[in-house]
Amino acid sequence: MSLEIAIDRVVGGAETPTAVVRLVGELDAANYLEVIDAGRRLYEDGTRRLVLDLSGLTFIASSGLVALHSLILIMAGEAPPDPENGWGAFHSLAHDVSGGPQMAVQLCGVGPAVDRVLARTGMGRLFLVHADRAAALAAG
Amino acid sequence: MADGTARSLTVDAGVDRLAGVRAFVRTEARALGASEDALVDIVQAVDEAVTNVIVHGYAGQPGAIDLAIERQGPHVAVTISDACPTFDPTVVPEPDMSIPAELRRPGGMGVHLIRVATDGFAHRPRGGRGNVLTLVRTLRARESEEA
DSSP: OOEEEEEEEEEOTTSOOEEEEEEEEEEOTTTHHHHHHHHHHHHHTTOOEEEEEEEEEEEEOHHHHHHHHHHHHHHTTOOOOOGGGGGGGGGGOOSOGGGOOOSSEEEEOOOHHHHHHHHHHTGGGGSOEESSHHHHHHHO | OOSSOOEEEEEESOGGGHHHHHHHHHHHHHHTTOOHHHHHHHHHHHHHHHHHIIIIIITTSOOEEEEEEEEETTEEEEEEEEOSSOOOGGGSOOOOTTSOGGGSOTTHHHHHHHHHHSSEEEEEEOSSSOEEEEEEEESSOOHHHHO
């Protein structure tokens, strides 16, 4: 199963420019760069906050975790890890778990399979997780 | 001891083959009686292992990866064979999850996921050149994760 990246809604105005990005399918080493590229384009278009709707994501590999972390860096205006560096991305986890969740990239609709990976790797502590996109958007 | 004939799949070393690998493992493990909990784990572990072979083992060079899946008593076992330089992932140190992620050893997260998703994995050199990695997972849900 491939990955579909759908940008469903963009909130502008006085609030932090926010994009809701829905990932549908399986996020793995074959497509994680597409997610990073989507985040980079959104940042270039002015987006400074992402809500990732993962309700349609049925699988995430460790490379997918690199993509999620890269989105944090991109929304912070930092250079994402070198895509060719792969796992080296974890070297640059400037927003480490000791500082608690960051606010620029938030998750919603996390299913059991994805939640299991986030929990097992400690990556879940980097993100605020909401039940659905409405709750994520209301959280600001 | 295997309980029957192993089902096998051979794929080229490309990340575009990962979805097919996962589908194969998911289908065959289900047919062998794996619980949904076990399916999630064995698919995750195989994906991480095959990704490592493709990205780090063959490293862009063409090659083949052979997979075989079979039931071994209360377990499902997946064997992954390649023709890459010898590398034993079972000796990769466990990442210290209590420290910030940027201080962890790079490359350890995929192996970490293999380790926690399986009930055992073993490596042996393949005759001539290559590696044989065997991943074993109980077919039933783990008690700690059944709730």
